[in-house]
Amino acid sequence: MSRAVPALTIERLSVWLVESPIAMTRLQGVGHVKDTVKRVLVRLDAGGLTGWGEAAPWEVFTGTAEAAFAALDRYLRPAVIGQPANHVRALLRRLDKVMVGHAEAKFAIETACLDLLGQASGLSIAELLGGRVRDEIPLSFSIADPDFAADLERMHAMVPAGNRLFKVKTGVLGHVEDLRRLGAIRAAFGDTVDLRIDYNQALTPFEAMRILRDVDAFRPTFIEQPVPRPHLDTMAALAAAFDTPLLADESCFDATDLMRVVAMRAADAISVKLMKCGGMLAGQALMGIADTAGLAGYAGTLYEGGIALAAGTQFVAAMPGISLGCEFYMPHHVLLEDVLEARIPHRAGMVVVPQTPGLGIRVSDASVRNNTRVLAEAAG
Numbered sequence: 304m305s306r307a308v309p310a311l312t313i314e315r316l317s318v319w320l321v322e323s324p325i326a327m328t329r330l331q332g333v334g335h336v337k338d339t340v341k342r343v344l345v346r347l348d349a350g351g352l353t354g355w356g357e358a359a360p361w362e363v364f365t366g367t368a369e370a371a372f373a374a375l376d377r378y379l380r381p382a383v384i385g386q387p388a389n390h391v392r393a394l395l396r397r398l399d400k401v402m403v404g405h406a407e408a409k410f411a412i413e414t415a416c417l418d419l420l421g422q423a424s425g426l427s428i429a430e431l432l433g434g435r436v437r438d439e440i441p442l443s444f445s446i447a448d449p450d451f452a453a454d455l456e457r458m459h460a461m462v463p464a465g466n467r468l469f470k471v472k473t474g475v476l477g478h479v480e481d482l483r484r485l486g487a488i489r490a491a492f493g494d495t496v497d498l499r500i501d502y503n504q505a506l507t508p509f510e511a512m513r514i515l516r517d518v519d520a521f522r523p524t525f526i527e528q529p530v531p532r533p534h535l536d537t538m539a540a541l542a543a544a545f546d547t548p549l550l551a552d553e554s555c556f557d558a559t560d561l562m563r564v565v566a567m568r569a570a571d572a573i574s575v576k577l578m579k580c581g582g583m584l585a586g587q588a589l590m591g592i593a594d595t596a597g598l599a600g601y602a603g604t605l606y607e608g609g610i611a612l613a614a615g616t617q618f619v620a621a622m623p624g625i626s627l628g629c630e631f632y633m634p635h636h637v638l639l640e641d642v643l644e645a646r647i648p649h650r651a652g653m654v655v656v657p658q659t660p661g662l663g664i665r666v667s668d669a670s671v672r673n674n675t676r677v678l679a680e681a682a683g
Contacts, residue, residue, distance in 0.1 A: 308423045311388040313416075315348040316380050317682040320372040321675035323608065324639040329447045329472075336361075340606040341368035341678070343408070344642065344671060345375060347415040349388045354419035355666055356411035357611035358578070364553070364605060365407060365579055374408040376681045384683075388416040389423070392584065406581035413582040414614045414662070421661030428617035428662060432587060435620040439653035440602070441628035443468035443499065444636065449476075451484055455491065457636075465651030468497045468628050470527070474505025478514055485521045494522075501527035504553055508537040512544065519547050525572055525601075525627070528552040538569035548572050550627075552603060556580060558589050565596040574603035575625060577611070583618045594624040602629035609634045609643035613662040616647055620656040629654060640674040642666050 320343050328337040342359040358375070360366040382401045386394050391413060398409050417428045429435040444461060446469055448454045458469065471488065473481040488498060500523045506514055511529050518526065527550040530537045535554060542549040548571035555561050555570070556579045564570050573593055580586050593600055602619045604612065612631040619625045631654055634641045644665040648655040657663025671677070 308389055308420065309350050311349040311352070311419055311423055313347050313349045313383055313386050313388050315682065316375070316383055317346040317348075318372060318375045318680065319344045319671055319677055320368055320679040321642075321671065321677055323641065323675045325637050326639055327448050327453070327637060329445070329637070336606060340638075342606070342608055342611075343368055343371045343375065343411065344610065345411040345415050347383070347388060347412070347419060349419050350423065352419050352422050354388065354415035354417075354422070355610050355662065355664070356414035356418070356614070357608060358407035358411040359605050359607040359611050360407045360578065361605045366405070371405060371408045371411075372679055374402060374405040375411065378402045379408060379412065380683065383412060388419045391416045391420065395582070395584065407578045410577055410582040410611075410614075413584065414611070417583065417614075418661040425660050427658055427660060428583070428614065429620040429656065432583060432618065432621040435656060436623045437620055438656050438658075439650070440616065440619050440631075440656065441468055442466060442632060442649060442652055442654050443470050443601075443628045443630045444632050445470045445472060445501070445630060446484070446488070447472040451487075455487065458488070458492065458496075461652075462492060462496060465653070467495070467652055468499070470499040470501050470630065472501055472503065473518065474502040474529075478517070482517060485518060489521055497524050498522070499524050499527065501552075502529040504528055504531040506530050508534050511537060511541060515541060515545065519545055523547055525550040527574065528554060535563060535567050535569045538564075539567045542568060542570055548599070550574060550601060552576070557585065558592055561589055561592050565592065565598070570598065572599040572601060572627060574601050576603045576605060577615055577618060578605050578607070583614065586618055587622070590622050590624045599627055600625035601627035602631070604630045604633065606637075607633060608638060609641045609646060609664065610662070610666060613643075613647055613657070613664045616654055616656055617662065642670045642674050644670060
């Protein structure tokens with residue numbers, strides 16, 4: 304039940320740079336992930352409440368976790384302490400004046416503020432964003448293990464459990480191997496799975512048309528970012544040439560990028576990653592443009608843990624245009640340890656949206672220290 308919101312002056316900001324072990328290597332077109340992932344956790348204290356946020360940059364995509372930690376600890380802290388957490392937009396404008404870029408660090412602050420505001424008002428973040436349009440989100444799992452047999456084994460366990468969305472990372476091991484893997488998946492599961500393809504910018508404009516003609520035969524739901532970010536002209540040519548929708552990821556970080564994508568007709572859908580666009584309010588503005596232009600949304604991810612993916616879950620629950628599902632699988636399938644007391648539930652291939660106030664999660668300092676390796680921490 305909602306209630307009058309008390310003053311939420313931010314009294315304390317705590318920040319941790321942590322490293323978590325992962326269960327499998329992930330092969331991507333722009334970089335590989337193995338052994339561990341780093342991320343930054345943020346806690347804001349205000350009015351007797353605690354709000355949590357998370358920054359999860361990826362060094363080949365947006366930046367480093369070490370830089371996000373420094374941004375929060377040294378540069379953004381003075382701009383946050385003493386400010387009202389319930390004036391979220393005003394605080395974000397203040398942060399933009401203090402420091403250019405660092406979208407992930409600012410997203411962590413935004414998340415913690417919305418978590419505080421939700422708890423104080425008795426509303427979930429989805430309700431703060433305008434109200435939920437869905438209570439469950441289809442989960443997409445990425446096929447990216449260098450051991451393809453291990454991925455097939457996972458699929459044989461996941462498909463009977465209700466998982467249908469699978470995105471194959473291509474362009475890393477060569478075109479022949481990509482075709483072999485796509486063929487093996489279709490042979491094993493037929494049309495019972497919703498197959499997507501993601502090149503992570505791996506193809507050159509010179510070869511893209513020929514290669515995509517081959518993979519198009521496997522009837523993917525979409526082909527994601529086949530060529531590097533600057534080549535919107537090639538993206539536009541591919542989008543015009545294929546009936547299969549083209550999805551822009553690295554070519555669409557923010558609303559300015561999306562305006563170019565729309566103007567050039569360079570994609571049919573976009574990957575909305577809160578780490579790259581700068582948060583939920585920025586993501587909401589992004590989807591306003593996408594909805595107007597008729598582009599579908601897909602909720603992508605970097606290598607976030609449970610806190611950031613809880614924010615993503617609340618965000619997608621309130622965004623009608625994000626209709627292609629989400630890839631919020633890290634805490635359940637990749638991270639060996641996380642900081643949440645209980646993971647956000649998955650059920651029959653769906654992410655279940657918490658309805659409790661704020662982020663709908665429980666996390667404590669003890670879980671941060673017990674379930675991750677703390678590389679640096681600061682509070683004040």
